[in-house]
Amino acid sequence: MNIAEVKAVKELSPRSSGSQTEERAPNRIREIAETVKKLNESGKLGPQSELRFTVDQATGQPLIRIVDRITDEIITQFPTESTLRAAEVLKNLQPGDRIA
Numbered sequence: 706m707n708i709a710e711v712k713a714v715k716e717l718s719p720r721s722s723g724s725q726t727e728e729r730a731p732n733r734i735r736e737i738a739e740t741v742k743k744l745n746e747s748g749k750l751g752p753q754s755e756l757r758f759t760v761d762q763a764t765g766q767p768l769i770r771i772v773d774r775i776t777d778e779i780i781t782q783f784p785t786e787s788t789l790r791a792a793e794v795l796k797n798l799q800p801g802d803r804i805a
Contacts, residue, residue, distance in 0.1 A: 737758070741756055741757075741758065744756055750771060753773055753774050753775055754771050754772065754773060754774065754780060755771070755772055755774050756769070756770070756771060756772075757769075757770045757771075757772050758770075761789050763789070763793050764789055764792050764793050764796065766784065766789060766792065768782060768783070768784070768789075769782070769783045770782045770783075
């Protein structure tokens with residue numbers, strides 16, 4: 706998990722005016738980062754694959770990806786690219802817009 710991805714995970718943390726939630730957020734982020742690191746080091750995803758968390762820039766949705774460590778190619782992603790694009794279209798609809 707790289708720095709940009711950790712920042713993205715921070716953005717996913719719950720925001721609350723209560724100080725207890727704010728204090729737990731850094732711990733949750735650290736726990737997620739450590740878990741991802743352990744999983745990637747375990748080799749359970751294969752010798753050339755790693756798990757990555759990030760945020761889709763267009764929709765703000767969290768992404769979970771399995772990526773080839775050597776080529777950086779996305780092997781699989783959840784949600785899929787088509788689901789993200791559909792969410793983006795739906796997000797931008799205005800009252801009275803028609804979907805053909």
